[in-house]
Amino acid sequence: MCRTTPSAGRKGRPRSAEADAAILSATRQALVDLGWSKLTMGDVAARAGVAKTTLYRRWAGKSELVVDAVAVLFDELELPPDRGSLAADAEYVVLQFAALLERPEARTALMAVVAESTRDEALRTRIRHAIVDRQKRLVLEGRRRAQERGELPYESDESAAARTADLIFDVVAGAVVHRSLVSAEPVDTQWARAFTVLLLGGLAAATGFAPSPR
Amino acid sequence: MCRTTPSAGRKGRPRSAEADAAILSATRQALVDLGWSKLTMGDVAARAGVAKTTLYRRWAGKSELVVDAVAVLFDELELPPDRGSLAADAEYVVLQFAALLERPEARTALMAVVAESTRDEALRTRIRHAIVDRQKRLVLEGRRRAQERGELPYESDESAAARTADLIFDVVAGAVVHRSLVSAEPVDTQWARAFTVLLLGGLAAATGFAPSPR
Amino acid sequence: MCRTTPSAGRKGRPRSAEADAAILSATRQALVDLGWSKLTMGDVAARAGVAKTTLYRRWAGKSELVVDAVAVLFDELELPPDRGSLAADAEYVVLQFAALLERPEARTALMAVVAESTRDEALRTRIRHAIVDRQKRLVLEGRRRAQERGELPYESDESAAARTADLIFDVVAGAVVHRSLVSAEPVDTQWARAFTVLLLGGLAAATGFAPSPR
Amino acid sequence: MCRTTPSAGRKGRPRSAEADAAILSATRQALVDLGWSKLTMGDVAARAGVAKTTLYRRWAGKSELVVDAVAVLFDELELPPDRGSLAADAEYVVLQFAALLERPEARTALMAVVAESTRDEALRTRIRHAIVDRQKRLVLEGRRRAQERGELPYESDESAAARTADLIFDVVAGAVVHRSLVSAEPVDTQWARAFTVLLLGGLAAATGFAPSPR
DNA sequence: GTTTAATCGAGACGGTACGTCCCGTCTTTGC
DNA sequence: GCAAAGACGGGACGTACCGTCTCGATTAAAC
Structure with a gap:
């Protein structure tokens, strides 16, 4: 699902599983509220209570994110x-x-x-x-x-x-x-x-x- | 086809029919070269040798323009x-x-x-x-x-x-x-x-x- | 006062003297309402009930017009x-x-x-x-x-x-x-x-x- | 000097001090080259090697920028x-x-x-x-x-x-x-x-x- | 129990495109 | 030939997002 598998590297802080769920859920809600063309990465991040970098660490862009969502x-x-x-x-x-x-x-x-x-x-x-x-x-x-x-x-x-x-x-x-x-x-x-x-x-x-x- | 019908008022300089054709043609070519999501109004205007305002005078946005094109x-x-x-x-x-x-x-x-x-x-x-x-x-x-x-x-x-x-x-x-x-x-x-x-x-x-x- | 002397050419419709007064008055009112930086030639023309071309036929630009006004x-x-x-x-x-x-x-x-x-x-x-x-x-x-x-x-x-x-x-x-x-x-x-x-x-x-x- | 004091919140990437200096210097040079009325925010940004948004993050407009410069x-x-x-x-x-x-x-x-x-x-x-x-x-x-x-x-x-x-x-x-x-x-x-x-x-x-x- | 490194939030960064406003000119029709 | 009307090519506006980049602060596995 994600851009790079977090299990690849074993050291350091692991990625938050909650963040993933929150992001996908926020994406669906943003689609309902705004539609595809008005949906923005920044808005999804804000809805999910997450930084933009956290999105981009997992998905390459809006299309990939929405497909998964x-x-x-x-x-x-x-x-x-x-x-x-x-x-x-x-x-x-x-x-x-x-x-x-x-x-x-x-x-x-x-x-x-x-x-x-x-x-x-x-x-x-x-x-x-x-x-x-x-x-x-x-x-x-x-x-x-x-x-x-x-x-x-x-x-x-x-x-x-x-x-x-x-x-x-x-x-x-x-x-x-x-x-x-x-x-x-x-x-x-x-x-x-x-x-x-x-x-x-x-x-x-x-x-x-x-x-x-x- | 256009945003507002120019024939409504008969005063003032009439809209250029050549511009219309150039814009639609430029739109099609831009779609070939760039695809929908990378196509921009400014680029179409430049390809058509036309000012951006001339586009917006005729079409409300990218979607309407592309439908006609x-x-x-x-x-x-x-x-x-x-x-x-x-x-x-x-x-x-x-x-x-x-x-x-x-x-x-x-x-x-x-x-x-x-x-x-x-x-x-x-x-x-x-x-x-x-x-x-x-x-x-x-x-x-x-x-x-x-x-x-x-x-x-x-x-x-x-x-x-x-x-x-x-x-x-x-x-x-x-x-x-x-x-x-x-x-x-x-x-x-x-x-x-x-x-x-x-x-x-x-x-x-x-x-x-x-x-x-x- | 004006850009070119209208008396130079004798043929055709003479320039309206009323227009001159209306333009200068409209300019002063626009200065009151909008201030220098928000004042536009088009707005002055509209206030004076005059076409933009009529302004430009008489004054080279905003500065000259305002000086006279x-x-x-x-x-x-x-x-x-x-x-x-x-x-x-x-x-x-x-x-x-x-x-x-x-x-x-x-x-x-x-x-x-x-x-x-x-x-x-x-x-x-x-x-x-x-x-x-x-x-x-x-x-x-x-x-x-x-x-x-x-x-x-x-x-x-x-x-x-x-x-x-x-x-x-x-x-x-x-x-x-x-x-x-x-x-x-x-x-x-x-x-x-x-x-x-x-x-x-x-x-x-x-x-x-x-x-x-x- | 700036629109909002960056020192207010200490989180996030701090504003670049170099950018500030480059912008003010570019503004003075643009004033020399172009004068007030031909100076544009976009031109100043380009001269300073900075994005327009970086200017607007610090100054509300041309007037404020020029006063500081x-x-x-x-x-x-x-x-x-x-x-x-x-x-x-x-x-x-x-x-x-x-x-x-x-x-x-x-x-x-x-x-x-x-x-x-x-x-x-x-x-x-x-x-x-x-x-x-x-x-x-x-x-x-x-x-x-x-x-x-x-x-x-x-x-x-x-x-x-x-x-x-x-x-x-x-x-x-x-x-x-x-x-x-x-x-x-x-x-x-x-x-x-x-x-x-x-x-x-x-x-x-x-x-x-x-x-x-x- | 420290290291150590990848994560997190926040937000500034250089950019691109937006859609609007105004410029000053040009092209109509009508007086 | 002047006037009103309005379209024209062009340029700047100020904003919104883009995707990247610092920051300081966690956080958990490895040592």
Whole structure:
């Protein structure tokens, strides 16, 4: 999480663990109060009751700090014990993800760090490890359940299966993010249901027609 | 486009149309060279050979300026004369949109202004009018063609049809943006084809299985 | 008064004489309201109901404009019909001059244009002609009256007489200005009387002692 | 000298004393090169090799900075060991003061800050403490010497003596400043002698006549 | 129980960009 | 051809943060 591992050097005063927690918490609160672009390192330090140097000793800059601060929010996403069908699981995940994107700290931070990462390879990697990759478990777990239920086949080609999982992930996450942040329309139950129908059944199902797919 | 309409009052020296064009062009070039976060109003003014006050007379800030500067890029997206099938049209649009997102000025600007807009209602409206809404024509035109070909039904419920179009738009745009910018993976022909199959046929088609949708 | 003589060119619309008066009046009011350093050309133009170009067509800049605007104030200084003695005349002039320096427009403008003139030969000349030289008449007239009364001798050496008049002028004006603006102490009747005693009788009179001047 | 006393709180990095000296020196040089009205805070900072914020941390603005920068020049004024008579002492001080006013940094700064102070009580106080009051010692010391020599009486009324000293100060300083800056004529030995004669002996001595002061 | 060294807070430092104000000029339309 | 209006290129303003650098004062492991 931190810039340099404090356990590397063994002598001297160890870094305060409380400070870390206070900083990340202060960062989230500052995101709520100010939004990404008005958030400043100095303000976070003041909120956390910490000197600016203490921040910079742990994080290289605002982007890295914010990625770590919001990453834990995404870890709260979970599949519920059992919803009975792939459609129900998908709908549940969509609504849960949408609820997360309603939180102002996630809302303002997510797009901002992604934008920042378009010109910063290290940041891109950090986002991927801290946020993106960890949510793919939802797709994998959903597929596993659907396969157990017999809703989806067990695929023999593992790399093809991985590609499909990535595709599903981009479609689901992308659609929800786009609806919520770009189109700025609510992701409510009605939309989630329509999206799930489209996802599972394609345009055929979404329009009540039987096209002849290629 | 501008902060205040100069045509409102007809007295005094009129605003320079050349300056407008120079500023927008300079903004795009600065986005390529510096990226969103390093782009400054002063730098854009200098590149455009224009005083900072001339910028601020027209745009309230960096976000508004950048939205207008990149909006024209999105207007270049077009459906080709004829591709024969809905699948082919969709694939074409996906690849064309992906190509746009490969352009550094669009790549760095799009997410940044969306992030900014999460706390700025006026900016949200501006983005919607200048960028988002204008691309929905691709979905509508694609549907019209598919309907003419008999691939999609003519829907009687207009509001339902509009909702479906919005859904398709969010899914397509969201998936491509997420793949390209968040997952940071290439949107190549292979991916575009897989996505199109999923979009038209649903998970059933994507996994080669026949699920029983709800 | 003006930058270029408007009578030089005979064709086209003649310059408005009302504008001149309005501008000078607006300048004085702006000096009262804002002081020298906050006074701007644009503000004066707006107060006068005149375009900025109209100002610049007549005056080269703020300094020149202000010199002309305050010059008329100094022309109001006059010796009264008769006060009976040189001492009384001197005291009267001192108090009258002090009253002028109490007016905020004169107070803030006088030192400012003098300061500006230290690096501007043309402005120095303008100040001398418009303000300084014209007040020397008070010294000359005072001397003439004193000579008629027999209080002062008729000097035969005219250049020496002129030098003495200049000296008196610098001493009187300088003392009052310094007391009022630099020391920032009031020039009241008591001070004016003490100053007059010193001026006429020297330190001997001022301290009630008989020194032995060189 | 500074805006806030850094010695108040003893925590944090102390202010650089070198920066203070560099800034004041740079200010004097900028006054010589540019004059008061063209001197800018940014230019002074650049000359001093210092950030603009470092200036503003110490001085509220240009006026305060310049007062401190030129104050030291006035401290160089001194009475010489012994000149034998009050007249000689006075003449010496007049010439020394005139020499100071020949220095372009003093010339351009003095009137400017006085002009500024007409609408700024705090600045007026600052000028009085940093410049004006400290030069009154010359008058007091000159009187003390003259009293020792028997040229002037020891006055019993202390407040009257103080008033007289203030009067002398305003007359001497005012006359020299007015001659040098307003009349823009040289303060040479001849003028200094004529002024001293007037000061010590009054108009009687200056015109070679015996008036009958009131 | 000292050393010893990395930590902590505070805040000054050299910088960069901000968005505003004013400068003095130029380019319109209208009298 | 002058006037009002207002846009123009330009420069300085004073502020806000940046990320770094001293400071003196802890603080805990190593000796």
